[in-house]
Amino acid sequence: MSTKKQLHFGAFMRPASIHSCSWRYPDAFSDANFNFKHHIRFAQTLEKGLFDAIFMADHVSLLNMPDEALKRSATVVSLEPLTLLPALAAVTEHIGLIATASTTYNQPYHIARKFASLDHISEGRAGWNVVTSSNPLEALNFGLPEAVEHDERYKRGRECYEVVTKLWDSWEDDAILRNTETGIFADLDKLHPPKHKGEFYAVEGALNVARPVQGWPLIVQAGASEAGRQFASEVAEMVFSAASTLSTAQEYYADIKSRAKAYGRNPDHLKVFPGCFVIIGDTLEEAKNKKRQLDSMVDPSTGMGSLSILLGCDASKFDLDGPLPEIPETNAVKSGRQKLVDMAKEDNMTVRELAQYVGGSYGCLEMLGTVSMIADQMEEWLNSNACDGFNIMFPYLPQGIDDFVDKLVPELQRRGVYRTSYEGNTLRENLGLPRPKNQYCD
């Protein structure tokens, strides 16, 4: 086995591609979001490519966007992650299955039970992406007049996490005896009902599911705000980060690992996976052309709102087909704005193209080029304390996944930075993470 630090990959499915026009790309499955047969194919190909996990984003509402964008978005119909992932568990053997579930709109008993069941059905491959949900449309679907305020969401999220982990521990690992001789099925001395009474939740009884195969399903978080980073550093075992440059990734990596250490955790037990949009070409130019073609399908209206926010001024007043004018100083996040301004200049982009770019893949980290160039860049990130792996976003499906698995994976394996088979049986084992002890045992 290679002694080099190893790359790990999650597949960020939202539920298919993050790019808003992936469904329009030539030969792409336009129903990729919503056709279960396609999802089987994606999952099995990702497993062939030895991905650690499929990662399903989620929203319990339509996305909060104007009608002009909404009617162009494939996200309007998607399969609920905790319904889709068990189905994929039945047709895969190794790949991890990470579902997003909001602590603001789900009761802890339901969360604990569904993830525990998924962990048993998949024989130890479940992960919970803990989100607190800020989309105001979600609140309106659950009887609330507006989104719960940020700090309260996090307080609620922490308590929900606490109750869920108590519920997973409510049966000790060896509590289920199934002694057909004596007729005793379960040892009630090894049963620990949470009897939880907190600020937001009261949960008395034990889970009616045995302790998960992994002890606890993998805990995943995507904390970006101060409260989010702190929460992630305390509880997450995988963080999905959003750094779009090497230096911001390094800053995030150092910060979250040192927070984890300060909290008394082994920082190696918290894996950092930035989102990464990958397009592979035989040449750099080919990869860039694919991206340009994809972005050219984006209706400018889809990106204009985001572009205005990123630039800190109303971009809809600019000439769509002219270059980006000089932008006055504002309070917009400077690194994001500068990246756009520089890119526009370097690539001679019009305002339309900038809006299409932002409306396409949301300005996240991109790696475009030949397999060799992308492998170089991934190795650089991995070896400069910017990440432990990547959450890969595919530009279109199935070709984006096929290219990654058939072309990039063998190159990374040749370099000795990527597995040639799964190391363990569970998601935790493949990521090199420990199985949590039961909090009710010494």
Next chain:
Amino acid sequence: MSTKKQLHFGAFMRPASIHSCSWRYPDAFSDANFNFKHHIRFAQTLEKGLFDAIFMADHVSLLNMPDEALKRSATVVSLEPLTLLPALAAVTEHIGLIATASTTYNQPYHIARKFASLDHISEGRAGWNVVTSSNPLEALNFGLPEAVEHDERYKRGRECYEVVTKLWDSWEDDAILRNTETGIFADLDKLHPPKHKGEFYAVEGALNVARPVQGWPLIVQAGASEAGRQFASEVAEMVFSAASTLSTAQEYYADIKSRAKAYGRNPDHLKVFPGCFVIIGDTLEEAKNKKRQLDSMVDPSTGMGSLSILLGCDASKFDLDGPLPEIPETNAVKSGRQKLVDMAKEDNMTVRELAQYVGGSYGCLEMLGTVSMIADQMEEWLNSNACDGFNIMFPYLPQGIDDFVDKLVPELQRRGVYRTSYEGNTLRENLGLPRPKNQYCD
């Protein structure tokens, strides 16, 4: 095709057998409740036997029983139905998948979304068993001090049903265009957010799942009380009833169908499936012996509480190994009590055996005997307006399922009262039920 009225079968899985000692029976899977691989085998065998559906009961807590019974019960660990059934959808093609979900402990947006997703994943095989939940332990797991009162539960259940069906209709069938030329994914003129504001729920936005394949997943109910019967007659398309004698089944059948008719429905669109515990033997004596062996494994403590309730007096004071003494008149339900008293006399049963009987299969309808005897009895029920089919309860697994499919099914087919292949592609089509129109269309 036979012109005879046809039998239909659901498999009542709770999550495996209803009998409290099924897990102890010789050669039975003691982990039948909790081993996904076993569930695949059960589902595929049931599909080979052309069952209409698998029906998963559910509780969001441990069952409400004393420790002496709890520690002997295989129900303490089970897989959550809406996690298990999608996984089974992936490994089956025809069989319907009915999950129980409580309107008291689930938000309508979640219910609508998960069942719609299951219906898409299974290509039209989902069903929702609408329950309102009375187990007080469930309330304590969801922050309530006690179970919600009966009438309020039903009011809440009705409103939840109303919101869920609105959400299923929020996209018209042809709303999803996926026009790669124009870039328009969805026709927003065919989008109907519920904007519901009721006594219990406020749900503003549309579902982020396309209209289910079946329009609506099948609506299943098990109404027994007055409010339950009325609700079932108005909304259910399959009722799971609990009649244990032909005459009570006929009374229920006539009552629920006439209520449906009075409500303006076609009574043929409401199918009545009594629960039916089946044990097949080469002789009647062999079948009875299997049942006796199974019941003999029941610890009397498991049934003593139920026996006392059924008899209307404290049975724990009786001599366990003596005959049932004379019981004074009480307010206990008379038909249930008389059935027990008669059975005890006829079969010379001791109090212990009665408690074991009640603690085994809860005194539900039983059909024991040769395939010919059971087929006769099923035909009699079918042709005397007592049922449209049965929800079959298996005594132990996998043998109970295998016997049913390998022995009884061919006999029923020979008699022309059971299908030799699935008639349709969806659960509704197989049951001869219409696809609901979208309530927002003319």
